[in-house]
Amino acid sequence: AQSVTQLDSQVPVFEEAPVELRCNYSSSVSVYLFWYVQYPNQGLQLLLKYLSGSTLVKGINGFEAEFNKSQTSFHLRKPSVHISDTAEYFCAVTIQGAQKLVFGQGTRLTINP
Amino acid sequence: DARVTQTPRHKVTEMGQEVTMRCQPILGHNTVFWYRQTMMQGLELLAYFRNRAPLDDSGMPKDRFSAEMPDATLATLKIQPSEPRDSAVYFCASGSIGTAYEQYFGPGTRLTVT
Numbered sequence: 434a435q436s437v438t439q440l441d442s443q444v445p446v447f448e449e450a451p452v453e454l455r456c457n458y459s460s461s462v463s464v465y466l467f468w469y470v471q472y473p474n475q476g477l478q479l480l481l482k483y484l485s486g487s488t489l490v491k492g493i494n495g496f497e498a499e500f501n502k503s504q505t506s507f508h509l510r511k512p513s514v515h516i517s518d519t520a521e522y523f524c525a526v527t528i529q530g531a532q533k534l535v536f537g538q539g540t541r542l543t544i545n546p
Numbered sequence: 547d548a549r550v551t552q553t554p555r556h557k558v559t560e561m562g563q564e565v566t567m568r569c570q571p572i573l574g575h576n577t578v579f580w581y582r583q584t585m586m587q588g589l590e591l592l593a594y595f596r597n598r599a600p601l602d603d604s605g606m607p608k609d610r611f612s613a614e615m616p617d618a619t620l621a622t623l624k625i626q627p628s629e630p631r632d633s634a635v636y637f638c639a640s641g642s643i644g645t646a647y648e649q650y651f652g653p654g655t656r657l658t659v660t
Contacts, residue, residue, distance in 0.1 A: 465647055476550075476637055476651030477589075484647070523589065532577050532647055533602065536589045 435460040435526045439537035446514055447545050454509040454540045456524030466507040467525040467534065468498055477523060483507065494518070519544045548572045550652035552638050558658045564626040567655045569638030570619055578621045579639040579649060580606075580613055589637075595621065628659045 440455040458464060465484050469477040481492025488500040498509045507524060521541050525534040551570045559565055571578050579594040593603035598615040606613065610629070615621045625632055635656050639649040 467648075469651075476653050477639075477649075478651070479648050482648065527647060532596075532641060532643070532649075533579075533591065533594060534649060535591075538588045 435464065435528060435535045437524050437526050437535055437537035439522075439524050439540050441540050442538065443541045443543065445543045445545060448516055449513050451512050452510065452514050452518075452542065454522050454524075454542065456507045456509065456537060458505050458507065458524075458526045460505075460526065460528060463529045464526045465529060466498075466500060467527075468492065468496070468507070468509050469523045469525060469536075470494075471521045471523065471539075473520070480509070480522070514542075514544050516544050516546065518542060548650075550638055550640050550650050552636075552652035552655050554655060555653060556656045556658075558660065559628055560660055561629055562627045563659075564624065565628050565632075565657060565659075567623045567636055567638075567657070569621040569623075569640075569652060571621065571638070571640030572650055573619070575640035575642045575650070576618075577641050578615060579641075580621070580623050581637040581639065582634045583637060583654070584634045592623070592636075625657075628657075630659045633657055633659050 436459045438457045446452045467482045468480040471477045481490045483490045483500045491497045521539045523539050524537040527534050553568045577596045580592040583589045592606045593613040612624045635654045637654045638652045641649045
């Protein structure tokens with residue numbers, strides 16, 4: 434079975450600072466990886482996904498993530514955050530050929546002015 | 547702009563009452579997921595359907611929860627009888643192989659059972 438660990442439950446950063454949200458996964462087979470964002474009182478929205486190809490994936494709102502197979506990681510980064518990035522971020526994994534996602538526990542990103 | 551819709555957005559009910567939540571997936575999506583989100587447990591998959599057939603409902607308490615897709619445009623999640631521990635936000639999501647495994651989430655139904 435697959436599992437996802439988000440190493441930080443909360444990450445506070447100052448506006449315009451860089452941020453990295455960490456995600457590690459466990460699976461015995463090849464996987465697809467996703468980052469979703471949840472703004473307050475809303476559903477989840479896809480930020481980016483890795484299916485195959487280049488290990489550096491670019492998403493919406495200036496976010497990017499790098500798939501590292503040897504370290505089984507898929508960390509999310511943004512070089513300069515804005516107040517509007519305040520939200521909860523979820524890493525998720527599915528095995529190739531399946532649609533069922535396994536989500537991490539989420540990381541709450543708080544941006545301070 | 548295609549979206550998943552969920553009704554009601556908020557529901558407050560008393561313990562023991564029946565609760566029905568509805569979801570309209572995006573037209574053309576053939577897979578529908580039901581999730582529950584709580585502070586303690588995070589995001590849990592309750593059940594999902596492909597082409598209206600249930601594929602996995604192992605995350606759902608069978609004695610009180612039931613999920614159905616009467617047609618391709620409607621998915622329902624029922625709780626009978628409801629209990630205070632069912633208080634949570636329930637999300638519906640839809641997708642298809644054609645969307646490269648992306649799931650599109652609805653806005654959720656916030657359920658409070660008193």
